Amino acid sequence: MADMAKDEISHDHNHDRIDRRGFLKCMAWAGTGALCLFKGGVLTSYSLSRPSEIPIGAKGELSFVQISDSHMGFNKPANPDVVATLKAAIDKINALPSLPEFLLHTGDISHLSKPEEFDTVDQLLKAATPKDAFFVPGEHDVLGDDGKQFLERYGKGSKGRGWYSFDKKGVHFIALVNVMDLKAGGLGTLGPEQLQWLQDDVKHLSMSTPIVVFAHIPLWSVYPDWGWGTQDSAQALGYLKRFGSVTVLNGHIHQIMQKVEGNVTFHTAMSTAFPQPAPGSAPSPGPMKVPAEQLRSVLGITDVNYVKGKHSLATVDSTLLDSAGA
Amino acid sequence: MKKVFVLTASLMIVLTLLACEERAQGTAPGTQPLPAAADNQPASAAMVKIDNFNFAPQTLTVNAGTTVTWSNGDDVPHNIVSTDKVFKSKTMDTDEKFSYTFTKPGTYNYYCSIHPRMTAAVVVK
Numbered sequence: 505m506a507d508m509a510k511d512e513i514s515h516d517h518n519h520d521r522i523d524r525r526g527f528l529k530c531m532a533w534a535g536t537g538a539l540c541l542f543k544g545g546v547l548t549s550y551s552l553s554r555p556s557e558i559p560i561g562a563k564g565e566l567s568f569v570q571i572s573d574s575h576m577g578f579n580k581p582a583n584p585d586v587v588a589t590l591k592a593a594i595d596k597i598n599a600l601p602s603l604p605e606f607l608l609h610t611g612d613i614s615h616l617s618k619p620e621e622f623d624t625v626d627q628l629l630k631a632a633t634p635k636d637a638f639f640v641p642g643e644h645d646v647l648g649d650d651g652k653q654f655l656e657r658y659g660k661g662s663k664g665r666g667w668y669s670f671d672k673k674g675v676h677f678i679a680l681v682n683v684m685d686l687k688a689g690g691l692g693t694l695g696p697e698q699l700q701w702l703q704d705d706v707k708h709l710s711m712s713t714p715i716v717v718f719a720h721i722p723l724w725s726v727y728p729d730w731g732w733g734t735q736d737s738a739q740a741l742g743y744l745k746r747f748g749s750v751t752v753l754n755g756h757i758h759q760i761m762q763k764v765e766g767n768v769t770f771h772t773a774m775s776t777a778f779p780q781p782a783p784g785s786a787p788s789p790g791p792m793k794v795p796a797e798q799l800r801s802v803l804g805i806t807d808v809n810y811v812k813g814k815h816s817l818a819t820v821d822s823t824l825l826d827s828a829g830a
Numbered sequence: 831m832k833k834v835f836v837l838t839a840s841l842m843i844v845l846t847l848l849a850c851e852e853r854a855q856g857t858a859p860g861t862q863p864l865p866a867a868a869d870n871q872p873a874s875a876a877m878v879k880i881d882n883f884n885f886a887p888q889t890l891t892v893n894a895g896t897t898v899t900w901s902n903g904d905d906v907p908h909n910i911v912s913t914d915k916v917f918k919s920k921t922m923d924t925d926e927k928f929s930y931t932f933t934k935p936g937t938y939n940y941y942c943s944i945h946p947r948m949t950a951a952v953v954v955k
Contacts, residue, residue: 580905643944647921688913688941731947788882791905
């Protein structure tokens with residue numbers, strides 16, 4: 505188990521590179537989760553797969569958990585039991601030494617946008633100790649109805665196609681939607697209406713306000729050949745340039761990648777359902793089949809802490825091994 | 831690897847076309863001959879296979895009146911959306927199929943709106 509943990513990517517804070525060795529090794533799919541902790545205005549994150557690394561009594565001003573890509577309804581060999589792996593992620597969250605204030609789900613809640621898939625996730629999340637949850641849609645959540653069902657279920661109070669923002673203890677959170685109206689040959693798209701809203705949304709904020717942006721498809725070019733990027737993300741990030749601390753949390757690629765650019769830290773999370781290959785390492789980004797005994801080591805959750813004085817997000821992702829008793 | 835795959839896919843399509851031709855000549859029971867067959871025209875049906883987030887063949891050329899069937903061989907869902915909004919499939923999960931009959935000549939570009947990097951075309955003669 506400890507050996508598994510060593511194989512995960514840990515941090516690459518303040519360096520513009522990716523821990524490729526670790527990255528290639530962490531292609532697993534054991535339920536994404538991260539604990540994010542704001543302390544003195546700076547965010548640090550911890551992997552829920554390595555609870556021993558979370559400082560005892562670590563509270564900070566604010567903490568939350570990110571989970572992602574639950575793909576409820578998926579039942580192929582890569583993971584025939586996505587319910588069990590989501591449950592394992594929730595168990596990890598509930599076992600945290602201090603209670604996170606809320607959950608962020610960065611999309612692909614369902615696999616095929618079926619009502620029963622959303623129902624199952626909603627039901628499972630009721631067992632999570634944090635009662636508040638915030639969602640953004642993945643492309644799997646808006647199939648066939650342009651996101652109508654998603655908006656009915658999760659979009660109360662949101663603007664346009666489901667974007668919104670909120671403040672928690674001085675931190676400004678921005679939920680962006682980049683899975684709608686995708687054009688042939690293109691990548692994820694925010695669109696002019698949402699970009700305009702974003703510009704207005706952050707206009708009144710002081711530059712010392714910590715910003716957390718979350719969206720499904722990465723807001724940086726992870727691997728455009730596989731559609732892992734957002735074509736108009738540069739414009740969105742342009743509106744956030746003046747802020748001292750910007751953290752971007754994404755899902756979609758079912759593996760951990762981190763990158764720091766100036767004051768912006770990008771972080772993608774593992775999936776609670778199944779792993780995907782490293783960019784370009786396979787013919788396609790389809791689900792990776794791993795031996796059953798390894799599955800939970802490649803799924804995880806992400807904890808994030810905010811720590812004052814450093815303008816970067818430290819995120820650590822944990823796998824589901826510990827709590828799942830695999 | 832990809833070449834081999836494309837070759838295999840092409841071969842499959844040729845075989846499918848041959849099979850269809852035979853069928854159209856009235857050898858298979860329960861198959862209605864299409865007008866094209868009466869004039870001894872080729873192919874009244876054709877297949878596009880989706881594998882590894884690719885359509886094969888990338889460009890399919892058929893005669894007017896041909897019914898094209900797409901089949902999803904991936905572990906994730908895809909769909910077929912005409913760029914000019916001529917046709918649109920439902921979401922196709924693994925092994926699900928979608929068919930559309932092309933009656934008018936032209937080039938029909940299409941893509942998967944879930945994974946928009948996946949693009950291809952049907953050329954109707």
